[in-house]
Amino acid sequence: MLDLERQLQEIVKRDNVLKNEPMSKHTSLKIGGIADYFIKVKSVDELKNILELTNRNKIKTTIVGNGTNLLVKDAGIRGVVIKLELNEFKIKKTANEILITVGSGMTLAALAAIALKEEISGLEFLAGIPGTIGGAIRMNAGAYGSEMKDIVVKTRYMTYDGKIKTLDLDEHEFMYRNSIFSKLNVFIIDTTIRVKKGNKEEIESKMNEYSMSRKKSQPLEYPNAGSTFKRKEGIITAKLIDECGLKGFNVGDAEVSTKHAGFIVNKGKATAKDFLELVEYIKKEIKNKTGLDIELEILVIGEDK
Helix, strand or coil: CCCHHHHHHCCCCHHHEEEEEEHHHHCCCCCCCEEEEEEEECCHHHHHHHHHHHHHCCCCEEEECCCCCEEECCCCEEEEEEEECCCCEEEEECCCCEEEEEECCCEHHHHHHHHHHCCEECCHHHCCCCCEHHHHHHHCCEECCEEHHHCEEEEEEECCCCCEEEEEHHHHCCECCECHHHCCCCEEEEEEEEEEECCHHHHHHHHHHHHHHHHHHCCCCCCECCCCECCECCECHHHHHHHCCCCCCEECCEEECCCCCCCEEECCCCCHHHHHHHHHHHHHHHHHHHCCCCCECCEEECCCC
């Protein structure tokens, strides 16, 4: 389409329209081919206007968050990639509860920091988890016995035709590392969560404890996308991978972490092809040796060729 770049720049600031942008710059794995257009969206109106433009011209549109649970294939992404940077924050306190409405683009680290400052308890488990609120809702992020489903009240989202809708808690269909948003092709705008007043010292102590635990047990020194595979009921997948002797196994610069077998890390110049070949090898080995099928936890997007 002629003048797409100019039309996008009429909707968002010029600096927020990136043409032929390497997705490796926007994923924690540091892997990914070129996106035709990468757009940073700062408001609901910008989102609606971009969708009107892409729909009118039948341009493929892809949504991404902070790229922390994402693998982009080497051939990249055609059309327009939208990164929602909706960071609005509202807090409502009553005698019995605290309700926080937070934009989908806010990072979990930023939300945890606000909670600490405001002496709000219930978000400690988010400390150290990479990613944004939108991604956390989509994947029902969790750690240390808590998940997003434990605190969510409702979520607003926009459909591709620009309509804004709301889901209550039971409509999210939360399950282990999954929700209805894995099936709905929509844009999460914000979510409202229910938390409570806490003691600042206790909150900080728990956050520090969780952060230190992550640093000690996870390979944060290398680019990664978090846990590569989902846990199965009663089975720790990382333990299976370790017991099958796959720690340190590599394809190119994609390697099963020697620190935590549940992570595949990028040792330098890994490609998506390396990563996916390693994933398939691990799945095949686990199936052959244990009879079990394991599933990816990370999201894979992009073109094969």
